[in-house]
Amino acid sequence: MKYVPLNDLHIALGGKMVEFAGYNMPVRYSSDKEEHLTVRNGVGVFDVSHMGEFMLTGAKALELIQHVISNDASKLFDGKALYAYLPNNEGGVVDDLLVYRIHAEKYMLVVNASNIEKDWAWISQHNTVGAEMKNVSEDMCLFAVQGPKAIEAMQALTAINLGEMPYYTFQIAEFAGVQDIIISATGYTGSGGFELYVPNEYAEKVWQAIFEAGKEYGIKPIGLGARDTLRLEKGFMLYGNDIDDHTSPLEAGLGWVTKFTKPFINSEYLKSQKEAGVQRKLVAFKMNELAIPRSHYAILDAEGNKIGEVTSGTMSPSLEVGIGMGYVPLAHATEGAQIFIEIRQKKIAATVSKAPLV
Amino acid sequence: MNIPANLHYTKDHEWIKVEENNIAVVGITEHAQKELGDIVYVEIESIGESLDQNAVFGTVEAVKTVADLFLPVAGKVLEVNADLSGEPALVNSSPYEKGWLIRLELANTEDLQALLTAEGYKELIHA
Numbered sequence: 001m002k003y004v005p006l007n008d009l010h011i012a013l014g015g016k017m018v019e020f021a022g023y024n025m026p027v028r029y030s031s032d033k034e035e036h037l038t039v040r041n042g043v044g045v046f047d048v049s050h051m052g053e054f055m056l057t058g059a060k061a062l063e064l065i066q067h068v069i070s071n072d073a074s075k076l077f078d079g080k081a082l083y084a085y086l087p088n089n090e091g092g093v094v095d096d097l098l099v100y101r102i103h104a105e106k107y108m109l110v111v112n113a114s115n116i117e118k119d120w121a122w123i124s125q126h127n128t129v130g131a132e133m134k135n136v137s138e139d140m141c142l143f144a145v146q147g148p149k150a151i152e153a154m155q156a157l158t159a160i161n162l163g164e165m166p167y168y169t170f171q172i173a174e175f176a177g178v179q180d181i182i183i184s185a186t187g188y189t190g191s192g193g194f195e196l197y198v199p200n201e202y203a204e205k206v207w208q209a210i211f212e213a214g215k216e217y218g219i220k221p222i223g224l225g226a227r228d229t230l231r232l233e234k235g236f237m238l239y240g241n242d243i244d245d246h247t248s249p250l251e252a253g254l255g256w257v258t259k260f261t262k263p264f265i266n267s268e269y270l271k272s273q274k275e276a277g278v279q280r281k282l283v284a285f286k287m288n289e290l291a292i293p294r295s296h297y298a299i300l301d302a303e304g305n306k307i308g309e310v311t312s313g314t315m316s317p318s319l320e321v322g323i324g325m326g327y328v329p330l331a332h333a334t335e336g337a338q339i340f341i342e343i344r345q346k347k348i349a350a351t352v353s354k355a356p357l358v
Numbered sequence: 359m360n361i362p363a364n365l366h367y368t369k370d371h372e373w374i375k376v377e378e379n380n381i382a383v384v385g386i387t388e389h390a391q392k393e394l395g396d397i398v399y400v401e402i403e404s405i406g407e408s409l410d411q412n413a414v415f416g417t418v419e420a421v422k423t424v425a426d427l428f429l430p431v432a433g434k435v436l437e438v439n440a441d442l443s444g445e446p447a448l449v450n451s452s453p454y455e456k457g458w459l460i461r462l463e464l465a466n467t468e469d470l471q472a473l474l475t476a477e478g479y480k481e482l483i484h485a
Contacts, residue, residue, distance in 0.1 A: 016392070031450075032421040033396045225395060225422045290399055292419050315398045315421045344401075344417065 004049040005141055005200045006207060013221050020224055021114035023050040028223035035226035036317040039191050040358075043147035043214055044222035047207070052116035052137040053197070054109040054123070061107050064131040065099060068123055070249065070270075072259040076101035081168045081186060084257050085249055086122060087266045091273070092245040093252070095119050096237070098186065100170060108182070108197075110142075112239045126265065141203040143196045145210060146222075146230075150193030153217040157209055158183065162194065176209035178202040188227065190234030190356060229314050232323060235284045235355020241295060242282060242311040242325055250274055251327060252282045280308065281333040284357055285341075287322035288349040293341045299326050300340040300347055307332060310341060318358045328352070359485040360388045362454055366430065366470050367479035370412075373454065374430040380467055384430060385458040386418065386449065389483045394420040397449045400442045402427070402460060408434040411469065415460065418449065427459065431469035437461040 002023045004010075011017060015026030026047065028035060038044045056065060065073045071084035080101055086094035095115040100108040111119045116137055127133060145154055151162045157176045160183060165171065170184035175196060182197035198206045211219055228238070237243050243252045250258065250273055260271050287293065293313030298306045313324030324341070332339055337352040365373040371390035376382045391397065402416030409415055409429050416427040416438075439458050441448060449457035464470070474482065 027422075028395055031396050036421075229421060292398065292424065294424060315419070317396075317421065 002050070004047055005203045006047055006049070009204065009207065010047065010221070015221070015223060018224075021050055021112070023113060025050060026221070026223045028225045029221050032223070032225040032229060033317040035220065035222045036229050038218070038220045039147045039189050039222055039226065039230055040318055041148065043145065043149040043153045043193070043217050043219050044226075045207075045210055045214070045219060046144040046146065046222050046224075046227055047141070048144055048227075049141040049203070050113035051142050052111040052113060052119065052135070053140050053142075054111065054120065055134040055136055056107045056109060056131050057134075058105055058130070058132045060129040060131040061105055063129050064123070064127050065107055065109075066262055067129075067264055068126050069097070069099060070254070070259065070264060071099070071257040072261050073099055073101070073107070074262070078103050079169050079171060081170055081184060082257070083168075085243070085254055086119065087249065087264065087270060088122075088245060089266050090245070091248055091266065091269060093239070093243045093247060093249050093254075094122050094245065096239050096243065096254075100182070100184070102172070114240055139200055141198045141200055141206075143198060143207065143210065144187055144189075144193065145196065145214075146187045146189040146193035147191050149217045153214040153219060154194060154210065156213050176206045176213075178206055181206070188236060189230040190236070190358070191230065226317075228312075229317055232312055232314050232325070233316050233318055233356065233358040235325065235357060237282070237325070238312060247327075248273065248278060251278045251280055278330070280327045280329050282311070282325055282327050283333050283352045284323065284325050284355040285339060285350040286316075286319070286353050286357060287341065288351060290322070291341070291343050291348040292322040293324035293343070293350070298342040299328055300342055301332065302338065302340070304340075304347060307339070316357065322350075323357055324350075359480075359483070360454070361476045361480050361485065363476045365454070365476065366473035367476065367482075368428065368430045368473060369482060370428045371483075372428060372430050374462070374470065374473065376464075376467070376470065377461075380464040381436070382433070382462050382464055382470075383458045384460050384462055385453055386427070387479070388453050389485065390425075391450045391453045391457070394418065394423060394425060396421045397446045399446045400449065400459060402435070402438045404435045405438060406435065408432075408465070429462070430473060431462075432465035434463040434465075435460050436463055
């Protein structure tokens with residue numbers, strides 16, 4: 001088991017620690033619901049230092065990135081990030097990730113904790129052009145300060161005008177008295193805010209400064225439990241649940257980050273799949289009555305035939321209904337379609353809904 | 359961690375308290391509710407059924423997880439705590455009092471002797 005640098009601090013804050021992707025992580029501090037609503041209505045902070053970061057540098061860095069990712073990184077400019085995935089050769093997905101352009105010959109890739117080793121091996125294997133690669137995952141903490149009050153609460157800690165930063169841009173600046181912090185207007189909650197990439201040696205100082213500045217805004221530490229319910233309400237997919245080595249990115253709705261403007265790994269196959277059209281799609285749904293869908297529950301049609309499986313499910317703390325995602329045949333993939341979830345041998349009705357659900 | 363001395367406990371984190379003669383009340387422990395997190399609803403459809411020890415008598419759904427409820431000893435389910443349908447979070451806030459789950463008619467009162475004491479349960483959860 002691995003430990004994030006602030007592990008002891010999370011325990012002291014009352015965090016219930018669980019193993020996630022090989023790391024000892026806080027799943028909740030007080031209550032999943034309360035933490036969820038804190039981020040939706042105020043401001044909360046996640047320590048997501050388990051996430052992986054790779055630095056790709058040199059004249060060949062962009063060429064390597066363009067070869068391994070689905071999206072078009074040539075459209076990036078300094079201080080701009082994009083979302084993409086790493087396609088494999090079998091029509092599936094190695095991982096989903098963010099690509100940050102620091103400058104024309106320096107990029108940061110942010111990958112899922114569960115896939116750090118797999119992604120590193122995959123990208124290294126395809127690095128035939130000689131880009132310089134460095135895995136800095138163990139050197140860096142990542143704090144996500146999220147919620148509608150995040151800008152106001154954090155403004156005192158930096159001279160950068162946080163309110164003027166467009167979504168998916170970043171700046172490298174002084175934050176909480178520490179130089180060269182990557183301040184990124186990104187997140188996985190759909191409630192706005194920032195993600196801060198902090199060198200380990202300044203992690204505690206920055207964390208404490210965040211809580212000091214956020215005190216009057218009711219800032220709270222937020223666990224991975226609420227992170228999951230927050231992302232699911234917005235229809236953001238989670239690698240390992242909703243997409244994996246065997247799922248088609250086009251079925252998952254990742255067509256918008258699949259750019260055939262340039263060749264990339266398996267792009268010819270994906271292009272033909274796009275032209276032929278997919279047979280099933282990842283959809284979001286809401287339960288019609290009080291019931292909670294969970295991963296791997298069967299999705300049924302009106303006659304009771306199994307048409308798919310739930311990939312993610314939870315109670316939505318904002319809507320107070322069960323919500324989920326899963327792959328269903330095209331005929332059932334339209335908004336308003338009635339599907340059924342098998343819960344303890346019962347067939348419970350659900351409605352296919354357009355994400356975000358909140 | 360609150361582990362009242364006058365209750366019997368199971369390895370599955372249920373408690374049982376004898377009220378009178380062969381009638382007992384069953385719930386989940388403080389430790390269990392904490393592990394589960396915010397409880398969203400309790401589904402118990404076994405009223406009137408006579409069940410064996412360790413039989414599943416219901417399910418508890420929390421925001422992040424779901425868990426089966428196991429009968430600590432054999433008996434007949436007489437009643438479900440009606441307050442839980444409107445306020446399932448009582449299981450979180452008052453697991454041993456207002457958040458009780460069912461009232462049970464015991465098949466054999468001596469079955470209770472095989473269950474864990476508060477001391478034994480405390481050891482089980484390393485409290």
